[in-house]
Amino acid sequence: MKTFEEKWTAWLDGELSGDELSQFEASLPDKAAAEQEKRDAKKLGAFLKEQLQGRAMGNEEFFHHQLRERIAGDARAENVPEKAGAKPSLWPLGRLIWAGATSLAIFLVCAVFVMREKSPNDQSQYLTQILNARVDPAVSPNATISMFEANEEKVTVLWVEGLQSLPSEYATK
Amino acid sequence: MQRRSLFLIGVSLALVLGGAVSAPAAQTVWSGLVMANNVAQPDAIPPELQRIQGTLKALFGYNQFKLIGQSQKTLATGAEDWLASSKYFSLHVDSKGETPAGYLLNLKLFQEKNMLLETEAKLSKASPLVIKGPQVGDGQLLFVLVVQ
Numbered sequence: 001m002k003t004f005e006e007k008w009t010a011w012l013d014g015e016l017s018g019d020e021l022s023q024f025e026a027s028l029p030d031k032a033a034a035e036q037e038k039r040d041a042k043k044l045g046a047f048l049k050e051q052l053q054g055r056a057m058g059n060e061e062f063f064h065h066q067l068r069e070r071i072a073g074d075a076r077a078e079n080v081p082e083k084a085g086a087k088p089s090l091w092p093l094g095r096l097i098w099a100g101a102t103s104l105a106i107f108l109v110c111a112v113f114v115m116r117e118k119s120p121n122d123q124s125q126y127l128t129q130i131l132n133a134r135v136d137p138a139v140s141p142n143a144t145i146s147m148f149e150a151n152e153e154k155v156t157v158l159w160v161e162g163l164q165s166l167p168s169e170y171a172t173k
Numbered sequence: 174m175q176r177r178s179l180f181l182i183g184v185s186l187a188l189v190l191g192g193a194v195s196a197p198a199a200q201t202v203w204s205g206l207v208m209a210n211n212v213a214q215p216d217a218i219p220p221e222l223q224r225i226q227g228t229l230k231a232l233f234g235y236n237q238f239k240l241i242g243q244s245q246k247t248l249a250t251g252a253e254d255w256l257a258s259s260k261y262f263s264l265h266v267d268s269k270g271e272t273p274a275g276y277l278l279n280l281k282l283f284q285e286k287n288m289l290l291e292t293e294a295k296l297s298k299a300s301p302l303v304i305k306g307p308q309v310g311d312g313q314l315l316f317v318l319v320v321q
Binding site: 136 | 261
């Protein structure tokens with residue numbers, strides 16, 4: 001059993017015939033308006049068919065040739081690893097070893113430079129250095145400070161003169 | 174095969190890097206309060222001072238060097254502090270960190286609660302530091318620091 005909408009669509013398309021056509025047209029409340037609508041629909045259909053037609057391809061043969069070539073190329077690329085039975089690899093082993101060895105060599109060169117810069121090459125860096133020294137003037141108002149190096153045994157001496165002398169019991173452990 | 178090569182190269186690099194940048198081993202800093210004086214029968218010099226006894230004897234003119242206080246500190250981080258003290262004197266050492274040649278130290282010498290001297294020094298591993306302190310009786314007080 002067709003619904004009214006289905007029958008309406010079929011009527012607009014001219015697909016109803018016989019008893020079905022006469023029954024449907026009799027059921028229409030305003031047949032003149034329906035006929036007008038049918039004409040409008042046909043006009044619209046004809047217009048759309050005319051406007052929406054695809055453009056004709058100018059170089060159809062060339063396009064098809066290109067397409068076939070691309071498909072054949074893709075198929076070859078897919079088939080090669082399967083035929084060879086090899087796994088896809090990032091780098092071949094030889095190149096990988098060379099890259100590793102080169103990186104190692106570059107690193108060693110850099111490390112040598114860095115270590116050479118860090119290593120104390122000046123004799124004074126091997127000796128202890130006094131950066132600053134001060135005595136409390138309230139405790140030792142006459143004290144003076146000097147510093148020097150006794151190079152035989154690489155001893156650095158901070159010589160403080162003028163500290164208050166103390167009795168011998170201050171030598172207790 | 175390639176994974177194994179990558180792994181071997183990675184391990185090699187790690188070993189080389191580790192060897193090149195590894196931190197130096199922990200060092201011990203010996204700090205001593207030394208009483209120097211002249212006696213007829215001098216005691217043997219303490220082992221910590223043996224390597225500098227020539228300089229000590231020549232500089233200060235004494236024949237006996239006795240320890241009245243000492244401290245031995247193994248520096249793990251290079252930023253530690255410690256105290257070497259006798260009954261009346263103390264040496265407070267505050268290590269501020271490691272330098273290429275040794276340690277950066279802040280030193281404070283105290284006579285009981287009075288600070289006699291404050292100094293900052295880069296103590297080298299190869300070069301002991303001797304500080305001349307006050308005259309005590311007929312002798313001389315010295316403060317000595319050595320990286321062992």
